[in-house]
Amino acid sequence: MRLWRNLRGWLAALMVMHAVILCAGFFAPYDPVSQDREHPYAPPARIHFRNARGEFHWRPFVYALRPQADSFDSYAEDTTAPIPIHFLVEGARYRLLGVLPWRVHLFGAGDGQTRVALLGTDGYGRDQLSRLLWGGQISLLAGLLATALALGCGLLIGAAAGYWGGWRDEVLMRGAELFLALPWLYLLFALRAFLPLAVTPLEAFFLVCGVIGLVGWARPARLVRGVVLSAKERDYVRAARGFGAGGGYLLRRHILPQTWGVLLTQAAILAPQYVLAEVTLSFLGLGVPEPAPSWGNLLASLQQYSVLTSYWWMSLPALAMTPFFLGYLGLASALQRWADPSKMDSGGMGSNG
Numbered sequence: 095m096r097l098w099r100n101l102r103g104w105l106a107a108l109m110v111m112h113a114v115i116l117c118a119g120f121f122a123p124y125d126p127v128s129q130d131r132e133h134p135y136a137p138p139a140r141i142h143f144r145n146a147r148g149e150f151h152w153r154p155f156v157y158a159l160r161p162q163a164d165s166f167d168s169y170a171e172d173t174t175a176p177i178p179i180h181f182l183v184e185g186a187r188y189r190l191l192g193v194l195p196w197r198v199h200l201f202g203a204g205d206g207q208t209r210v211a212l213l214g215t216d217g218y219g220r221d222q223l224s225r226l227l228w229g230g231q232i233s234l235l236a237g238l239l240a241t242a243l244a245l246g247c248g249l250l251i252g253a254a255a256g257y258w259g260g261w262r263d264e265v266l267m268r269g270a271e272l273f274l275a276l277p278w279l280y281l282l283f284a285l286r287a288f289l290p291l292a293v294t295p296l297e298a299f300f301l302v303c304g305v306i307g308l309v310g311w312a313r314p315a316r317l318v319r320g321v322v323l324s325a326k327e328r329d330y331v332r333a334a335r336g337f338g339a340g341g342g343y344l345l346r347r348h349i350l351p352q353t354w355g356v357l358l359t360q361a362a363i364l365a366p367q368y369v370l371a372e373v374t375l376s377f378l379g380l381g382v383p384e385p386a387p388s389w390g391n392l393l394a395s396l397q398q399y400s401v402l403t404s405y406w407w408m409s410l411p412a413l414a415m416t417p418f419f420l421g422y423l424g425l426a427s428a429l430q431r432w433a434d435p436s437k438m439d440s441g442g443m444g445s446n447g
Contacts, residue, residue, distance in 0.1 A: 119188030130219030229387035237369030243307025248314025256322030362426035
């Protein structure tokens with residue numbers, strides 16, 4: 095039972111994190127492309143419960159930031175007017191879950207004008223928290239779509255190579271070995287560099303998904319081939335073939351269902367890799383372009399030495415990605431133990447049979 099609790103725990107954690115990203119419009123206080131040119135590189139807002147006179151307030155509040163006269167990116171808090179933070183406030187319109195028109199946000203400033211930038215702002219005065227949440231939708235969806243494409247190609251190629259064998263197996267597996275031998279990151283750069291650069295954010299998104307997915311089919315294909323080679327020699331498959339069952343029926347009914355454990359484990363392993371691949375491409379300017387936010391172009395400004403050394407909050411998106419990667423790696427480890435019967439027994443499942 096311990097194994098199942100571990101598996102459910104990782105699944106629950108990932109579901110919560112993805113739900114927050116899926117409902118980014120609700121949790122993000124502002125439009126991710128909305129600019130506030132009067133507050134470039136504003137530091138993260140400080141939440142207060144005591145005012146300048148030492149009086150305690152039950153409702154959290156912030157102070158408005160006033161630019162310093164001698165610098166465009168230095169600010170001081172105006173402690174004369176506390177601005178309370180309200181919850182469930184109306185703000186910029188968005189589509190909840192991508193469908194329902196909505197304008198209620200989790201929190202916002204009580205005066206309706208001051209921005210509460212909990213993670214600071216970028217060089218255009220755009221709220222970093224809003225861009226982080228909205229950018230997560232692009233980066234995570236790109237990773238998941240690329241994973242689905244890679245697994246789909248790997249399933250078809252691996253099943254064909256393992257079931258029919260012969261020259262098909264030789265050709266397909268030699269191709270898989272070639273893809274495995276090549277450094278996939280450099281191959282990814284090369285393929286993306288040959289594609290058009292001047293494209294819309296939506297076109298760039300699908301280009302990135304396609305390139306990443308088509309590069310990563312080889313390892314799932316080899317794993318599926320191994321499962322198919324073993325499954326097609328089992329007695330019940332031989333019996334079904336003896337009764338006249340065709341190849342399509344045998345694959346669909348008896349063989350391919352045995353590959354789901356491998357595919358689920360590979361999905362948990364590949365998804366964070368492909369999210370990181372999208373982040374890398376966007377960081378280098380080969381992925382989703384501005385002004386659409388993604389985790390990669392949120393970090394692109396760190397290529398400037400002045401930003402890297404002066405505005406520490408610009409690196410916070412990299413820290414925010416860590417729980418997602420750890421969650422996927424933990425899920426992959428739990429799925430691997432679940433797919434291995436001997437490890438399942440050691441985890442307590444065998445004794446409860």
